[in-house]
Amino acid sequence: MNTLDQATAQRIVDRAMPVIGHSVNVMTPDGIIIASGDSQRVGAIHQAARKVAETCAPVVITEQEACRYTGTRAGVNLPVEVGGKIVAVVGISGTPDKVLPFADLVRITAELILEQASLIEVGRQRRHQIENTILTLLNGEPVAEYWLTHLSIDLRKPRIAVVLEASEPHQPWLTDITSLARDLERIEPETLVIQTADQKIVFFFSEKPAQDALIAALARLPDNISASVSAATGAVFSNNLKACYESAAATLQAAKQRSPAPVRACYEDLPLATLWRSLQPKWQQEQLNQALRPLLNHPRSDQYLKTLRVFIAAEGDIQRCAQQLHLHRNSVRYRLKGIEALTGCSPFRIEDLMFLYLALESN
The missing domain is CATH 3.30.450.40 (GAF domain)
Incomplete structure (x- = not known):
């Protein structure tokens, strides 16, 4: 000092x-x-x-x-x-x-x-170095191997990211990221944790199953905060923290598309939706939106959209879909025919159903 x-x-x-x-x-x-x-x-x-x-x-x-x-x-x-x-x-x-x-x-x-x-000051400086190094990696910039060794960051180990996001856009985190990271380092030295510029907290767990990682991340927060936080895990990667983070962030967005916050989601539950969002489509998204627009503008759009989502979740099984909607199977079939008439895509054809699925994800 x-x-x-x-x-x-x-x-x-x-x-x-x-x-x-x-x-x-x-x-x-x-x-x-x-x-x-x-x-x-x-x-x-x-x-x-x-x-x-x-x-x-x-x-x-x-x-x-x-x-x-x-x-x-x-x-x-x-x-x-x-x-x-x-x-x-x-x-x-x-x-x-x-x-x-x-x-x-x-x-x-x-x-x-x-x-x-x-x-404490040495620890604070080291934490700052670790955060800056991880953010550099997330930006896709290279980091010298000797520096990673100096900070005891081993990228060769398989890692899974957990992204935590406050439910309200500008809700402040009532937690000290430095203390949180210090506590984790004592319990799980291989775990990395940072806070991004848009106030998300990101954990990188080493060799931990998705559900265990989700629970472990939320457990680090006070109960009054964790209950209102959205959380998602990504896919497992080695030597690629950027992919770990992006897959978790895309999973979180895909889950929020389906239900209001706070959400809990894992990549393996939403692989297609997550992959589509991670591609950041441009003109492709406009094409999908164009096909869905007549459905969105219809007076019974909420009814049609709910039916379509439940039909997809039921893996195209009309009987299961009818049971979940508490309708007769003929009523479900009638609605699906109405979706086909409005969009030109038949929910009974795999390719068209996939098109409608991506359209819903892009909306």
Whole structure:
């Protein structure tokens, strides 16, 4: 830790003072007081702290000697080292004989707090590096193998992505992605987690079945959030995080097309719909929409669309479709004939039914 921030310095003061019962100051090696039990001293120059940093030795100041150092009072001042470097100076105000017994206690407390802050900062920087690296891979850009090794990211292992999306467009996530990632790293070191620019949370699990991955991802969120979140898994890939993510994102969109959020979906349940969406069709989609337009504009469009969706879900079985719609099979057949008349595509022909299926997915 090369620099000491004011918040960490104040933590040292707040932890030490209730224990020792004396005012504590924390100074930079340049002698600037950045935290103190006496708030009026913050920002002042402490000349004795400079001497401590220069000599790497404690400086004890009596009442008589205090006038020799600018901005100082009677007490004890000690160097605080982290990683073999002096990063701060702590001072305890009071008669030296009374405060000396607390000197090492305060110094050790300061060093422990600073070491902890240093470890947190290192972890934060590593997490930032991992996130940037994964986002680079998702953009289809190459990343050097040595850098992946440095970050302990093994792309050779089969991975499955889980995409989590808030149900409301601008609903903020009430979770700390850094803490979430840190907790996961302790439990499942191979798991990667990031937050995308459009506020989706993406997990990349190693060698985990789709349903298990879905459950594991949602379990990382607080109950009040997970219940309102849409989630989907993609296909399994090795050496291709981009495909993992895109297949999961496409699965999520395909599932949302079928039912209102929040949804739960796996790629293997919607492979064709997911593949079609991942192709990002342009003129092809217009052709499909054109065929479906007369149906959409019909007064009974909701009735026709529901029948068509249930017929597809029933794998073209009229009897099953009729049972699910609570209709007579002849009523289902009549509606399907009506769809054929409007679209020119017969639901009874495999190729036409596939065309209608893709049209529904594109709508």
